[in-house]
Structure formats: C-alpha cells, structure tokens
Amino acid sequence: MPRPRTHDPDLVLDAAEALAVRSGPAAVTIRAVAAATGVSNGALYHTFGSRAELVGRTWIRAAHRFLALQAAMVAEAGDGVAAVIAAAEAPAEFAARHPMSTRLFFTVRRDDLLGEDLPEPVRAELAATQATLVELMKTLARRLWDRADAAAVDTLTLCLVDLPTAILLDRDRLANPLARQQLQAAVRAVLDLGPTPARPKTS
Numbered sequence: 001m002p003r004p005r006t007h008d009p010d011l012v013l014d015a016a017e018a019l020a021v022r023s024g025p026a027a028v029t030i031r032a033v034a035a036a037t038g039v040s041n042g043a044l045y046h047t048f049g050s051r052a053e054l055v056g057r058t059w060i061r062a063a064h065r066f067l068a069l070q071a072a073m074v075a076e077a078g079d080g081v082a083a084v085i086a087a088a089e090a091p092a093e094f095a096a097r098h099p100m101s102t103r104l105f106f107t108v109r110r111d112d113l114l115g116e117d118l119p120e121p122v123r124a125e126l127a128a129t130q131a132t133l134v135e136l137m138k139t140l141a142r143r144l145w146d147r148a149d150a151a152a153v154d155t156l157t158l159c160l161v162d163l164p165t166a167i168l169l170d171r172d173r174l175a176n177p178l179a180r181q182q183l184q185a186a187v188r189a190v191l192d193l194g195p196t197p198a199r200p201k202t203s
Contacts, residue, residue: 009047012037014100016058021103028055049119056122059110062101063129066094071136080144081191084159087136088187091164095174106169133160144191151195159187 015036019027030051034041048054070090077086095102118126134153137160141152163186173179 010061012039012044012047012054013058013061016054017062017100017104020055020058020108021100025055025108028058030054050117052117053119053122056118056126059104060122060125060129062098062105063126065098065101066090066105067129067132067136069094069097074136074140080140081188083143084140084156084191085184085187087140087160088164088183089180091168092174092180102174106165136160141195145194147195147198149195149198151198155190155195159190163187163190 012033015033016028019032019036028051030041030044033039033054034044044054048057070087073086073090073093074083077083091102091106094105137153137156138148141148141156145152163183167179167183167186168174168176171179
C-alpha cells in the first residue's frame with residue numbers, strides 16, 4: 001500500500017517552477033526543491049520518482065493551465081473570428097492569472113527544461129498538450145472555413161502562435177493594452193485573407 005502524501009504536490013511544483021524561471025532549468029534539483037519547500041528528498045522521490053519527472057510535471061501543469069484557460073476563452077467568445085482572437089489573446093490573460101507559469105511555459109525553452117530521460121507516461125502527456133493545441137486550431141478552422149487541411153491549420157498557427165509571440169511575448173508586452181489591440185488587428189487581417197484555396201478533390 002502506498003504511503004499517504006504529507007505535502008501538497010502543487011507547492012512542490014510551484015517551487016520547481018520558480019527555480020526554473022529565476023535561475024534556469026539546471027537549478028531545478030531534488031535537493032533545491034526540498035530546501036525551498038521543507039519536503040524531504042525521500043518524499044519528493046516517492047511522489048515524483050525522479051528529477052526528470054518532477055520537471056516534466058511542472059511544465060505539464062503550466063501547459064494544462066494555459067490550454068484550459070484558452071479553451072474557456074474560446075468557448076465564451078462566440079463566432080469564429082472572435083474565438084480565434086480570444087485564443088490569440090490567451091497568453092495575456094494567462095500572464096495576469098499565472099505569471100510564473102506564463103514565464104515557464106513561454107520563455108523557458110522546453111528542450112532546455114526537459115531532458116531525454118523522461119518516463120514514458122510523462123512523454124505521452126507532453127505530446128498530448130501539443131495535440132490539444134492542434135485540435136483547437138482544426139476546430140477553429142472548420143468553424144471559419146469548413147476545412148482543416150494543412151493550409152488552414154497553418155493560418156491558425158500564424159494567429160495563435162506566431163503573432164502572439166511576436167507582438168506580446170518577445171517584446172514583453174503581455175500587460176500592454178495597445179499591444180492586445182494590435183494583436184487583434186493583426187489576427188483579423190490574417191483571417192480576412194484566409195488560407196490558400198483548398199485543392200480540388202480528384203475523382
């Protein structure tokens with residue numbers, strides 16, 4: 001029978017997140033997290049199994065938080081264009097609610113944070129986060145253009161990834177109201193042009 005937990009895993013993930021953001025991914029060690037939380041090394045290994053799993057779970061939590069918020073904003077937005085704009089603005093809203101998770105998710109390179117020794121279940125969850133975003137883009141593409149081919153998804157990638165990165169994230173303008181207006185205008189312009197025409201189906 002597994003031993004009952006005597007600590008809150010979210011507090012541990014908070015500490016790992018803060019270490020990664022403030023001091024770099026290499027700073028996230030079991031010993032450092034234990035020192036920051038008062039949880040013993042043994043208890044951390046019992047809960048997370050390894051440093052790699054602890055780091056992976058920290059990134060996955062940030063990803064889940066962001067994707068859940070983005071999905072909620074899309075659901076509340078209404079029509080297709082408004083839904084895409086809401087999805088594009090999600091990083092700014094995420095920063096207001098979870099500033100440390102925002103910095104981990106968007107400014108720390110995932111490849112720098114996550115090593116090659118991740119347990120397979122953690123790898124599967126990481127892959128699932130990417131699949132969730134792709135599925136959202138396909139859903140929005142179908143709503144807008146009744147298609148979800150590569151060209152349509154590429155247009156949505158521009159709206160949901162490239163433009164928010166360039167306008168909000170790379171220039172540290174997540175809290176800038178004008179930047180959000182500029183993002184909205186840029187997304188509308190891309191959607192007005194739409195994707196390249198779909199190839200006709202051959203019989």
